[in-house]
Amino acid sequence: MNKVILIRFNEIHLKGGNKKYFVKLLYNNIKNALKNSICKIESIQNRFIIRDYEDENSIIEKLKCVFGIHSISKAIEVKNDVNDILNYVSTLKINTTFKCDVNRADKSFPIKSNEFEADLGEIILKNNEDAKVDIHSPNITVHIDIRENGYTFIFYDIIYTYSGLPLDENRNGLLLLSGGIDSPVAGFCMAKRGLRQDILHFDSFPYTSPQAKEKVITLAKKIKPYIGSRYMYICSMTKLQEEFHVNCKTEYAINLLRRSMIRIANELCDRYKYKTIITGESLGQVASQTIESLTTTNAVAKYPVLRPLISFNKDEIIKIAKEIDTYDTSILPYEDCCTVFLPRNPIIKPRIKDAENEEEKIDLKNLINLVLNNMEIIDLDKE
Amino acid sequence: MYKWIVKLSNMCYNNHMLYFDNASTTRISKKSLESYIKASGDYFNPSSLYQPSVDVKKQIEDCREYFLKKFNAKPKSTFIFTGSATESNNAVLNAMITRKDKKYLISSGEHSSVYETAKKLKENGYNIIFIPLNKNGSVDIDKLIEYVDENVAFISIIHVSNETGAINDIESIVKRVKQINPNISIHSDGVQAVGKLNIDLTKLGVDFYTISAHKIHGPKGIGGLFISNVNKFKPFILGGGQEMNLRSGTENTPAILAFKTALENIEQIDYSKHKKAILDNINVDYYLVSDDSCVDNIISICFKGLRGETIEHIMETKGYLIGTGSACNSKAGHNRVLSTIVKPDYLQGAIRISFDSEISVENCVEMAKSINATIKELKKRLNK
Numbered sequence: 001m002n003k004v005i006l007i008r009f010n011e012i013h014l015k016g017g018n019k020k021y022f023v024k025l026l027y028n029n030i031k032n033a034l035k036n037s038i039c040k041i042e043s044i045q046n047r048f049i050i051r052d053y054e055d056e057n058s059i060i061e062k063l064k065c066v067f068g069i070h071s072i073s074k075a076i077e078v079k080n081d082v083n084d085i086l087n088y089v090s091t092l093k094i095n096t097t098f099k100c101d102v103n104r105a106d107k108s109f110p111i112k113s114n115e116f117e118a119d120l121g122e123i124i125l126k127n128n129e130d131a132k133v134d135i136h137s138p139n140i141t142v143h144i145d146i147r148e149n150g151y152t153f154i155f156y157d158i159i160y161t162y163s164g165l166p167l168d169e170n171r172n173g174l175l176l177l178s179g180g181i182d183s184p185v186a187g188f189c190m191a192k193r194g195l196r197q198d199i200l201h202f203d204s205f206p207y208t209s210p211q212a213k214e215k216v217i218t219l220a221k222k223i224k225p226y227i228g229s230r231y232m233y234i235c236s237m238t239k240l241q242e243e244f245h246v247n248c249k250t251e252y253a254i255n256l257l258r259r260s261m262i263r264i265a266n267e268l269c270d271r272y273k274y275k276t277i278i279t280g281e282s283l284g285q286v287a288s289q290t291i292e293s294l295t296t297t298n299a300v301a302k303y304p305v306l307r308p309l310i311s312f313n314k315d316e317i318i319k320i321a322k323e324i325d326t327y328d329t330s331i332l333p334y335e336d337c338c339t340v341f342l343p344r345n346p347i348i349k350p351r352i353k354d355a356e357n358e359e360e361k362i363d364l365k366n367l368i369n370l371v372l373n374n375m376e377i378i379d380l381d382k383e
Numbered sequence: 384m385y386k387w388i389v390k391l392s393n394m395c396y397n398n399h400m401l402y403f404d405n406a407s408t409t410r411i412s413k414k415s416l417e418s419y420i421k422a423s424g425d426y427f428n429p430s431s432l433y434q435p436s437v438d439v440k441k442q443i444e445d446c447r448e449y450f451l452k453k454f455n456a457k458p459k460s461t462f463i464f465t466g467s468a469t470e471s472n473n474a475v476l477n478a479m480i481t482r483k484d485k486k487y488l489i490s491s492g493e494h495s496s497v498y499e500t501a502k503k504l505k506e507n508g509y510n511i512i513f514i515p516l517n518k519n520g521s522v523d524i525d526k527l528i529e530y531v532d533e534n535v536a537f538i539s540i541i542h543v544s545n546e547t548g549a550i551n552d553i554e555s556i557v558k559r560v561k562q563i564n565p566n567i568s569i570h571s572d573g574v575q576a577v578g579k580l581n582i583d584l585t586k587l588g589v590d591f592y593t594i595s596a597h598k599i600h601g602p603k604g605i606g607g608l609f610i611s612n613v614n615k616f617k618p619f620i621l622g623g624g625q626e627m628n629l630r631s632g633t634e635n636t637p638a639i640l641a642f643k644t645a646l647e648n649i650e651q652i653d654y655s656k657h658k659k660a661i662l663d664n665i666n667v668d669y670y671l672v673s674d675d676s677c678v679d680n681i682i683s684i685c686f687k688g689l690r691g692e693t694i695e696h697i698m699e700t701k702g703y704l705i706g707t708g709s710a711c712n713s714k715a716g717h718n719r720v721l722s723t724i725v726k727p728d729y730l731q732g733a734i735r736i737s738f739d740s741e742i743s744v745e746n747c748v749e750m751a752k753s754i755n756a757t758i759k760e761l762k763k764r765l766n767k
Contacts, residue, residue, distance in 0.1 A: 206696030246766040340690060340765065 001088060002077045005050035005059060006145070006153050010070040010163060013046070026068040026166040033062045033225070044149045045105075049077070060159065065225040067192050068166035073143070075155035080106055080146055088154060090123050092142065097134035098124065102144045109146050120144065165194030167228040173197045173306065174265055174274040175227065179216045179336040182280030182309055184223045184326040185317050189308035190278050191227040197278060199232040199380075200265055204241055207341070212334035217378065222326050224380055231272075232378040235264055235371045241341045243367060248358040250343040254288045255350045256358055257341075258297045263368055266302040277301065282309045282317065287346040296350045400699075401746055404706040405598075406545055406575060406681050406737035411641070412600035414648050419602055419641035429634050430625065443634055446643045450607060453646060454592070455583045461610045463626040464639050468574045468595035469496035471608035474619035474630070475570045475591045476500040476539065480509050485536035487511045490522040490551070492544050492720050494572055501539070514540075518724055519674045520547030520683070524556060531563045538567055542582075542592075543575035546720040546735065548673045548681030550580070557588035568615055574598055578649040579678045584609055591616075596638065600739070601645030605638035650740050654679035657738050657747045664751035667758040670729045672721065680739070685725055686732035686758055688767050694734055697757045703750050706735035 007030065012022035027043050034041065039053035053059055056074065063072055078084045089100075100120040102113040111119070120142065124131055145153040175187040175197040187197055201216045213234065220232050237257065244256045265277045281289045288297075298305055309317055321327035402410065411419075422442075427433070429440040443464075450462045465471045473496060480487050480501075489501040491513045505511040514527045522540055531538075538560060540551050553571050560567055570591035576582060578599045584592055592609040596602055610616050613629065622631030658679045662671065665684075672683035686694065691707035698705050707718075721733050736750070761767075 206693050206700070207690070209692060209696070242764045246764070340693070 004077045006073045006075045007048040008070045029166045033066050064161050067164040069161045070163050072159045073155040075153040094128045095130035096139040097132045098140040099135045099138040100142045104146050106146045106148050164192035167196040172274045173276040173278050175199050175278045177201050181321050181330040185320045186280035187227045196228040198229050201234050202237045204238045212336045218329050234376040240367050243362045247361045251347040252358045253343050259300045262301050269303045277305045281307045287348050292349040296355050299352045400704050402704050403736045405739040408597050409600045415601050415641045415645040418644035419637045422637040422640040455585050457585050457611045463630045465606045468593050468606040471593040471606050472496040478617040479537040480504045486534045488538045490514050490540045492516045520544040520549035539570040542571045542573040545575050547683040548677035553587045596642040599645050601642045602638045605642050656744050660744045660747035661751045682736040685729035689732040691734045
C-alpha cells in the first residue's frame with residue numbers, strides 16, 4: 001500500500017498515430033516541471049504515477065502548470081486483489097453521504113464494476129455508523145481505479161487542471177510581452193495549446209524607468225512555468241519612437257511603433273526559428289486594436305500573428321491574470337510607454353498606404369537594424 | 384574588534400555619482416555607522432534584568448535625554464524612538480483623530496505618511512479638512528485660520544516641505560491657532576527641518592513633532608516623536624510596553640545610538656550659494672517652485688513639455704543622481720503636492736535637487752550645465 005499522485009490526460013488520447021509522441025512529450029514536461037522535487041515518475045497505460053515524494057502540495061502546484069494534464073488525484077495504491085482493496089476500504093472513516101465508483105480497466109479483475117461497488121458500499125456502511133449512501137449527489141465519492149498494470153488506485157478528490165496540449169520544443173513562438181495585463185495572459189492561452197514561447201519586450205529608456213523593465217522581467221518569470229520560456233529579448237525603441245515623433249504624423253505614432261515591433265519580431269523569428277508571433281491584442285480595446293489598426297500592423301508580419309485574446313473582454317482577461325498570478329505585477333504603476341509619445345488623438349482607422357508613406361519619411365531599415373544590434377538577451381534559466 | 388567591519392563599510396563610500404537627492408535620503412556618515420556597529424555589540428535586550436541590559440537601557444535613556452535637550456522640548460515632554468517618521472506620523476494621527484463630532488485640519492502639503500493616513504480616516508467618516516497651499520508649497524495660513532474654531536481638535540502641518548523646501552512658520556501658526564482655541568493639539572512633521580533650521584520646540588509650541596535619522600546622515604529604520612503631554616497620546620503599536628508604554632517593540636539600540644551620533648554631528652551649512660550657483664547657471668526655460676523663502680538645500684524646478692523622469696534618467700547616465708518629486712511617492716505616477724501649485728504643462732517636467740555637505744558649489748555649477756545640455760538635447764530629440 002503506497003501513497004501516490006495519479007495523473008490523467010485526455011486530449012492526447014485522440015491523437016491516433018501521434019499518441020505515443022504526445023505521451024512521451026507530456027512525460028518529459030512533467031519530469032522537467034518536477035526536476036527540483038524529490039519524487040519518482042512512472043508511466044503506465046493512460047496514467048502517470050508520482051511516488052516516493054516528499055512535498056505533496058508543492059508537487060501538485062507544479063503539476064497544475066503542466067499543460068496536457070487533465071486531472072490529478074492524491075491516491076492510495078494497492079494490488080488488484082479483491083481482499084487488498086476490501087481491507088483498505090474497510091479502514092476508511094466516512095461520516096456523511098457517499099458513493100463508490102469503480103473503474104475496471106483491468107478486465108481480468110474477477111468482479112464486475114456494479115457488483116464491486118455494492119460490496120464496497122456495504123463494507124463502508126458496516127464500519128461507519130454515520131455513513132449514508134447517496135448515488136446522485138454524495139458528499140464523498142470513493143473512486144476505485146483498477147488499472148491494467150496490476151495496481152488499483154483509491155482516492156476521493158479529482159483536481160481538474162488546464163488540460164490542453166503539452167508544450168513542444170518543436171512548436172516555438174515569440175510572445176510580445178509588455179508590462180500590461182493582457183500579454184502575459186495571451187502567452188498563457190497559447191501555451192495551453194502546446195506552444196512553447198520565448199519573450200520579446202520593447203523598452204524606451206530614458207522615457208521609461210528601469211523599474212518598468214524590472215516589472216516585465218518579473219512577469220516573464222511568473223509565466224515561465226506555463227509557457228516554458230528560456231530567452232527574453234529586450235529591444236530599445238527609444239530612437240525609433242523619437243524619429244516617428246519628430247518626423248511622422250503624430251496620430252500614426254502608435255501604429256508605426258506596432259509595425260516596427262512586428263518587423264523586429266519577424267527578424268527574431270528568422271534568426272531563432274520561431275514559427276509564430278503572439279500578442280495580447282483584443283478587438284476594439286484601444287485605438288491600436290481596431291480591425292483597421294490590426295490590418296495595418298498585420299501587413300508587415302512575415303509569420304502568423306496569433307491573438308488569443310481577440311474576443312476576450314477585459315474582465316475575462318483580468319480573471320485569468322489573477323489566476324496565473326500576473327495581475328498584481330501588471331498593475332504596478334511603472335509605465336512602459338512614455339506619455340510624451342502618445343498622440344492625443346491616435347488614428348482609429350489607419351490605412352496601410354498612409355502608414356507606408358509615413359515610414360518613408362525616416363530611415364526605417366537602419367533604425368530597425370540599430371535596435372537589433374543593441375538587443376539585450378536574458379537567459380531566464382539563469383535569472 | 385569592529386575595525387574590520389568599518390574597513391568593509393568604507394566600500395559604501397566609493398561612489399562616483401554626484402548625489403543630488405538628499406531630501407530623499409542621505410548617506411550614513413562614518414561616525415554614525417561606527418556608532419551603529421559598536422552598539423550592535425551591546426546586543427542585550429534593554430528590558431532584561433541583568434547588568435548588561437541595565438547598561439544598554441541607560442544608554443538609550445541618555446540618548447532620550449539628549450534629544451529632549453537638543454530640541455529644547457517643553458517641560459514634561461516625552462520623546463519616543465519609533466521605526467520611522469512614517470510610523471511617528473501614523474501614530475500621532477491615529478491617536479488624535481478619534482471623534483466624529485470634531486474637525487481636523489491637515490495641510491495639503493503633508494508627506495504621504497500624514498496625507499494617506501488622513502485620507503483613510505476621512506473615508507472612515509472623520510471630518511478632515513485639507514488646507515490649500517501657496518505657490519511655493521507652504522500652507523495658506525489665512526485659509527487655515529478661517530477654519531479654526533471651537534470644534535477643531537487637531538492640526539498637522541509639515542515644518543519644511545519635502546517636495547519644495549517651503550518653510551511653514553509653525554511658531555506663528557501655533558500662536559494664532561491657540562489664541563482662537565487653546566485646546567487644539569498641533570503636530571508638525573520636522574523630518575526635512577532638522578539640520579536645516581534651528582529647532583526649539585518650546586518656542587515652536589507644538590504638541591507633537593516628528594523627526595527621522597536617515598535624512599541627517601543617520602541609519603534607516605529609526606525615527607522619533609516628541610510628545611508634549613503623554614495623556615493626549617495613545618500608543619499605536621502595542622506589545623511589551625517598551626518606550627514608557629508608548630511604543631512597544633524591543634528597542635533598536637544600534638540605530639538609536641547612531642541616530643544620536645548623526646544629530647551630534649549635524650553641520651548646519653548655508654546652501655544659498657549652492658542654490659544660486661544652480662539657478663544662475665541654468666539657461667533654459669524653467670519654472671521655479673522653491674522661491675527665496677524656502678530652505679536652500681531643496682530646489683523644486685520644472686521644465687515645460689518634458690518629463691522629470693526622463694531628465695532624471697539622462698542625468699544619471701551623466702553621473703548625477705537627482706530626484707523627481709518625493710521618492711516615497713514617485714510610484715504613484717503623479718505628484719500630489721506639485722499638481723495643486725504648478726501649471727499642467729510644467730508639472731510633468733518637475734525635478735527635485737537637494738544638497739548635502741559633500742556637494743560643492745562647483746559641483747552645482749557643473750550639474751546646472753549638465754541640466755542645460757540635457758534639456759536642450761531632449762528638446763532637440765523631441766523637436767520641441
